[in-house]
Amino acid sequence: MRIRVKLFAIIKERAGVDELPLDLPAGANVAAVELALKEMFPAIGGFLRQCAYAINREYVGAAAVLQEGDELAVIPPVSGG
Amino acid sequence: MARIVTELQNAPIDVAAALAPVYDAAAGGVTVFLGTTRAERNANGRDLIALDYEAYEEMAKSQLAALAAEASRRWPIVALTILHRLGRVALAEPSVLIAVACPHRAEAFDACRWIIDTLKKDAAIWKKEVWADGSGTWVHPQ
DSSP states (O other), rough: EEEEOOOOOHHHHHHOOOOEEOOTTOBBBBBHHHHHHHHOOOHHHHHTTTTTEEEEEEOOOOTTBBTTEEEEEEEOOOOOO | OEEEEEESSOOOOOOHHGGGGOTTTOEEEEEEEEEEEEOOOOOOSSEEEEEEEEEEEEEEHHHHHHHHHHHHHHHHOOOEEEEEEOOOETTTTTTEEEEEEEHHHHHHHHHHHHHHHHHHSSSEEEEEEEESSOOEEEOOOO
Protein backbone atom coordinates (compact mmCIF):
# COMPACT_ATOMS: atom_id res chain seq x y z
CA MET A 1 0.00 0.00 0.00
CA ARG A 2 1.02 3.59 -0.47
CA ILE A 3 0.65 6.43 2.04
CA ARG A 4 1.58 10.10 1.99
CA VAL A 5 4.02 11.42 4.62
CA LYS A 6 4.11 15.09 5.59
CA LEU A 7 7.03 16.71 7.40
CA PHE A 8 7.10 20.03 9.24
CA ALA A 9 9.39 22.57 10.87
CA ILE A 10 12.80 21.20 11.95
CA ILE A 11 12.06 17.75 10.50
CA LYS A 12 11.16 19.24 7.12
CA GLU A 13 14.34 21.36 7.10
CA ARG A 14 16.63 18.49 8.04
CA ALA A 15 15.06 16.06 5.58
CA GLY A 16 14.96 18.66 2.82
CA VAL A 17 11.46 17.65 1.75
CA ASP A 18 7.97 18.48 2.99
CA GLU A 19 6.01 15.59 1.56
CA LEU A 20 6.73 12.16 0.11
CA PRO A 21 4.92 8.98 -0.88
CA LEU A 22 5.87 5.83 1.04
CA ASP A 23 5.19 2.22 0.09
CA LEU A 24 4.54 -0.09 3.03
CA PRO A 25 3.49 -3.69 3.53
CA ALA A 26 -0.18 -4.16 4.44
CA GLY A 27 -0.74 -3.83 8.19
CA ALA A 28 2.27 -1.54 8.76
CA ASN A 29 2.01 0.73 11.78
CA VAL A 30 3.40 4.14 12.72
CA ALA A 31 6.50 2.63 14.32
CA ALA A 32 7.33 0.99 10.97
CA VAL A 33 7.06 4.36 9.24
CA GLU A 34 9.40 5.88 11.82
CA LEU A 35 11.98 3.18 11.06
CA ALA A 36 11.63 3.71 7.32
CA LEU A 37 12.08 7.48 7.71
CA LYS A 38 15.19 6.99 9.85
CA GLU A 39 16.75 4.93 7.05
CA MET A 40 15.76 7.38 4.33
CA PHE A 41 16.81 10.52 6.23
CA PRO A 42 19.63 9.83 8.70
CA ALA A 43 19.68 13.58 9.53
CA ILE A 44 16.30 13.35 11.29
CA GLY A 45 16.88 10.05 13.07
CA GLY A 46 17.71 11.64 16.40
CA PHE A 47 14.65 13.91 16.32
CA LEU A 48 11.99 11.35 15.49
CA ARG A 49 11.90 10.01 19.03
CA GLN A 50 10.64 13.41 20.21
CA CYS A 51 7.96 13.60 17.53
CA ALA A 52 4.26 12.82 17.66
CA TYR A 53 2.33 11.41 14.72
CA ALA A 54 -1.04 12.16 13.17
CA ILE A 55 -2.99 10.04 10.72
CA ASN A 56 -5.44 12.06 8.64
CA ARG A 57 -5.02 15.04 10.98
CA GLU A 58 -5.65 13.19 14.28
CA TYR A 59 -2.91 12.37 16.79
CA VAL A 60 -2.20 8.61 17.01
CA GLY A 61 0.19 6.32 18.90
CA ALA A 62 3.09 4.29 17.51
CA ALA A 63 0.93 1.15 17.28
CA ALA A 64 -1.68 2.76 14.99
CA VAL A 65 -2.06 0.81 11.74
CA LEU A 66 -2.02 2.62 8.40
CA GLN A 67 -4.42 2.19 5.52
CA GLU A 68 -3.92 2.77 1.79
CA GLY A 69 -4.05 6.49 1.01
CA ASP A 70 -3.56 7.69 4.59
CA GLU A 71 -1.83 11.00 5.30
CA LEU A 72 0.75 10.44 8.02
CA ALA A 73 2.19 13.62 9.53
CA VAL A 74 5.35 13.77 11.63
CA ILE A 75 4.72 16.39 14.33
CA PRO A 76 7.85 17.73 16.03
CA PRO A 77 7.31 19.31 19.49
CA VAL A 78 4.78 22.10 18.87
CA SER A 79 5.53 25.72 19.78
CA GLY A 80 2.50 27.78 18.76
CA GLY A 81 1.24 30.76 20.70
CA MET B 1 -24.78 28.46 21.06
CA ALA B 2 -21.60 30.44 21.35
CA ARG B 3 -20.62 32.59 18.38
CA ILE B 4 -17.21 31.23 17.37
CA VAL B 5 -14.50 32.50 15.01
CA THR B 6 -11.23 30.59 14.55
CA GLU B 7 -8.62 31.44 11.91
CA LEU B 8 -5.04 30.92 10.88
CA GLN B 9 -3.92 34.03 9.03
CA ASN B 10 -0.93 35.43 7.20
CA ALA B 11 -2.05 39.02 7.61
CA PRO B 12 -1.25 40.98 10.80
CA ILE B 13 -3.90 40.66 13.52
CA ASP B 14 -6.17 43.71 13.63
CA VAL B 15 -7.17 43.66 17.29
CA ALA B 16 -10.10 46.05 17.06
CA ALA B 17 -11.56 44.21 14.07
CA ALA B 18 -11.06 40.86 15.82
CA LEU B 19 -12.94 42.04 18.90
CA ALA B 20 -15.94 43.44 17.04
CA PRO B 21 -17.80 40.10 16.77
CA VAL B 22 -17.13 39.25 20.44
CA TYR B 23 -19.09 42.10 22.05
CA ASP B 24 -22.51 40.89 23.11
CA ALA B 25 -25.28 42.14 25.38
CA ALA B 26 -25.37 38.72 27.08
CA ALA B 27 -21.76 39.11 28.23
CA GLY B 28 -20.59 40.96 31.33
CA GLY B 29 -16.92 40.46 30.59
CA VAL B 30 -14.58 39.92 27.66
CA THR B 31 -11.07 38.66 28.35
CA VAL B 32 -8.49 39.15 25.62
CA PHE B 33 -5.13 37.43 25.49
CA LEU B 34 -2.50 38.56 22.99
CA GLY B 35 0.68 36.53 22.62
CA THR B 36 3.42 38.84 21.31
CA THR B 37 7.00 38.53 20.08
CA ARG B 38 9.39 39.22 22.94
CA ALA B 39 12.94 40.55 22.37
CA GLU B 40 15.64 37.99 23.13
CA ARG B 41 19.40 37.68 22.76
CA ASN B 42 20.94 34.32 21.92
CA ALA B 43 24.14 32.70 23.19
CA ASN B 44 26.07 34.27 20.27
CA GLY B 45 24.97 37.76 21.32
CA ARG B 46 22.56 38.15 18.40
CA ASP B 47 19.26 39.93 18.89
CA LEU B 48 15.95 38.40 17.90
CA ILE B 49 14.30 40.27 15.04
CA ALA B 50 11.13 38.20 14.50
CA LEU B 51 9.40 34.84 14.84
CA ASP B 52 8.45 32.78 11.78
CA TYR B 53 5.32 30.66 12.26
CA GLU B 54 4.44 27.53 10.32
CA ALA B 55 1.48 25.17 10.75
CA TYR B 56 0.10 21.90 9.52
CA GLU B 57 -2.74 24.07 8.38
CA GLU B 58 -5.49 21.52 7.83
CA MET B 59 -4.88 19.93 11.22
CA ALA B 60 -4.33 23.17 13.14
CA LYS B 61 -7.55 24.65 11.74
CA SER B 62 -9.61 21.73 12.94
CA GLN B 63 -7.76 21.77 16.27
CA LEU B 64 -8.64 25.44 16.83
CA ALA B 65 -12.28 24.72 16.01
CA ALA B 66 -12.29 21.71 18.36
CA LEU B 67 -10.64 23.79 21.08
CA ALA B 68 -13.33 26.45 20.76
CA ALA B 69 -16.08 23.84 20.86
CA GLU B 70 -14.61 22.17 23.96
CA ALA B 71 -14.21 25.51 25.75
CA SER B 72 -17.85 26.28 24.98
CA ARG B 73 -18.87 23.02 26.63
CA ARG B 74 -16.83 23.79 29.75
CA TRP B 75 -17.79 27.45 30.24
CA PRO B 76 -20.90 29.53 29.46
CA ILE B 77 -19.24 31.26 26.53
CA VAL B 78 -21.32 33.78 24.61
CA ALA B 79 -18.72 34.52 21.91
CA LEU B 80 -15.18 33.40 21.26
CA THR B 81 -12.51 34.33 18.74
CA ILE B 82 -9.16 32.53 18.30
CA LEU B 83 -6.75 33.91 15.69
CA HIS B 84 -3.22 32.63 15.08
CA ARG B 85 -0.63 34.14 12.77
CA LEU B 86 1.42 32.32 10.18
CA GLY B 87 4.57 33.72 8.61
CA ARG B 88 6.80 36.43 10.07
CA VAL B 89 5.76 38.24 13.25
CA ALA B 90 7.95 41.21 14.18
CA LEU B 91 8.93 42.20 17.72
CA ALA B 92 5.99 43.32 19.88
CA GLU B 93 3.44 42.20 17.27
CA PRO B 94 0.75 39.69 18.23
CA SER B 95 1.01 36.11 16.99
CA VAL B 96 -2.13 34.90 18.72
CA LEU B 97 -5.37 36.52 19.88
CA ILE B 98 -7.95 34.86 22.11
CA ALA B 99 -11.06 36.80 23.07
CA VAL B 100 -13.71 35.22 25.29
CA ALA B 101 -17.05 36.79 26.19
CA CYS B 102 -18.93 35.28 29.14
CA PRO B 103 -21.73 36.45 31.43
CA HIS B 104 -19.20 36.89 34.31
CA ARG B 105 -15.50 37.70 34.41
CA ALA B 106 -14.28 34.68 36.38
CA GLU B 107 -15.40 32.21 33.73
CA ALA B 108 -14.06 34.44 30.94
CA PHE B 109 -10.60 34.52 32.59
CA ASP B 110 -10.64 30.76 33.25
CA ALA B 111 -11.71 29.88 29.71
CA CYS B 112 -9.15 32.21 28.12
CA ARG B 113 -6.32 30.74 30.22
CA TRP B 114 -7.36 27.17 29.39
CA ILE B 115 -7.57 27.94 25.67
CA ILE B 116 -4.09 29.46 25.36
CA ASP B 117 -2.51 26.75 27.54
CA THR B 118 -4.15 23.96 25.52
CA LEU B 119 -3.38 25.62 22.18
CA LYS B 120 0.32 25.87 23.08
CA LYS B 121 0.40 22.22 24.12
CA ASP B 122 -1.52 20.64 21.23
CA ALA B 123 -1.91 22.78 18.11
CA ALA B 124 0.24 21.71 15.13
CA ILE B 125 1.99 25.08 14.91
CA TRP B 126 5.72 25.81 15.12
CA LYS B 127 7.81 28.92 15.54
CA LYS B 128 11.34 29.65 14.51
CA GLU B 129 13.40 32.40 16.10
CA VAL B 130 14.97 34.68 13.49
CA TRP B 131 18.19 36.36 14.63
CA ALA B 132 19.89 39.57 13.46
CA ASP B 133 22.62 37.61 11.66
CA GLY B 134 20.02 35.77 9.56
CA SER B 135 20.28 32.48 11.45
CA GLY B 136 17.19 30.68 12.67
CA THR B 137 16.38 28.41 15.61
CA TRP B 138 13.30 26.22 15.89
CA VAL B 139 11.72 26.59 19.31
CA HIS B 140 11.48 23.37 21.28
CA PRO B 141 9.38 23.70 24.39
CA GLN B 142 10.56 21.70 27.38
